[in-house]
Amino acid sequence: MKLPACAAALPPAVLLAALAGMVATPAAHATAHATALPSANMEAVVKAAQIDPRRPDDTLTPGAKAGVLLVERALRDRRLLDAKWVDGYFGTTTVAAYAKYQKSLGLTGSDANGLPGRTSLTKLGAGRFKVTGVISPGARVSVGAYVVNARTRSMLKEAKRLLGRDFELDQGSYNPGGDPTSAGTHDGGGVVDISVKGMDSATRTAVVRALRLVGFAAWLRSPQQDDWPWHIHAVAISDTDLSSQAQHQIGDYYLGLNGLAGRGPDDGPKVTIRTWEEYQRR
Incomplete structure (x- = not known):
């Protein structure tokens, strides 16, 4: 780098400052490169x-x-x-x-x-x-007797807050080899079954609605639909630990379907579909 002749007359401190502004450091190059990435x-x-x-x-x-x-x-x-x-x-x-x-x-x-x-x-x-826009399911944790991940637990906690009441799980996540009627949906993370014992029809619908509001694809299931006693099946949208079967249920939910093998129309309460992250930013 060639400095102008007048630079020799500059005070040392001024000259050093000028040089610092003219020479890009490796860190500056790295920052510029990172910024340039899409x-x-x-x-x-x-x-x-x-x-x-x-x-x-x-x-x-x-x-x-x-x-x-x-x-x-x-x-x-x-x-x-x-x-x-x-x-x-x-x-x-x-x-x-x-x-x-x-x-x-x-x-x-x-x-x-x-x-x-x-x-x-x-x-x-x-x-x-x-x-x-990073999504993380977080660590595996317990809700009662069942295993879920931290993201799912936070979603359940918020749904309970919206309802102003508690509810209990019938089945958790990360449960390969569990109930065969679940067809693998509980093998990964983000999926729970909720007991409806003692709930009337209006309460069941209110629970499904609250779950949907915080980012679950949730449906009330009857014994005729999946050979399991009445319960609510809930799948956390965009949980990156979802099993393949649960991924399909989420896709169907977005498309207005009921998440069952027959791919019938969604029979749950209509809400604006949001992920947990979108719900938190609302």
């Missing part, structure tokens, strides 16, 4: 990964295309996804590719379910994109 909004990407595989067409999930494209390009460059599927649509092919990527990291079970989790998405984006 953003993948995890909330939007996870939402698309739940809904898109259940759509009857190739409609894109609103607000998710940019982030999904970043994920799909990274999977393509790892030779896990053919270029023809890099389209902003997080369908079954992209879910399967993402699950392969998760397994390549040594992840198993609900950590390799094809839904982008914080750890896998951050690693996939290293040097390519930064992750915003």
